[in-house]
Amino acid sequence: MTEREARTKRALGKLWPYPNCTDNQHSQFDGERRILELISLGAPLAGILNQLCIAIDVQIGDVISLVSLANEEENHVCSVTQRAVEVGLDVFSSTGILAVDQTLLGTLEIYGCEPRRPTASEYELIERVSHVAAIALQRHADEQDIERALRRTGGRIAGAHELPPLVN
Incomplete structure (x- = not known):
């Protein structure tokens, strides 16, 4: 198993909150499939977070x-929260978004x-969106790590092998 496959398997196992779910109770939220496709295509992070x-x-x-x-x-x-309260908004929910390593x-x-708190189904939706x-945030961080490594090594990745030239 390659490092990428192993990382993907770990990420899916730890990030997906409903690994054995087969019913509709935990069905996708509206737009989830499209957002996951945007993540897989490497769309800009700001756009993905906006869609979420x-x-x-x-x-x-x-x-x-x-x-x-x-x-x-x-x-x-703190200043965003303070400004929201000043204009009459109430803090509905604040949820940490954690990487696989927490x-x-x-x-x-x-x-x-x-002023109210999330219902059970809203809390589940918040967790799913988180x-x-x-x-999305982990993929963005991984891409930044790769870009930094490429800049450090002059565009070469350690352990990568050159392909032989094509022979006609």
Whole structure:
């Protein structure tokens, strides 16, 4: 098994919250398949996260969500929350987005017009969106690691073998 296959298997096993699910109770949220396709095609991270926020905003209703990246300053998250409260929004949910190794990748924050907490089904949806966001953020981080390694090595990856020239 290659390193990539092993990493993919670990990621799917640890990130997917319903590994043995065969019923419709844990069916995909609206747009999930399209968002997963965007991730697999390497679409820009900002667009993917925007699609995730739109999906959860529409499905829950009367909420607005955002993803704060872990590399942003903590004060940024506090100032966003403070501004949301100042304009009359209530903190509906704040969920950490974790990597496979439990490193914080970001936070999914959801603000509502009415002071209430998520229902059980909304909480499940939030968890599912957080897992998809983790996949997108982890892929983005992996791509950045590869780009840094390529820059360091002058475009060559250690252990990669050159293909022999084609002979006609």
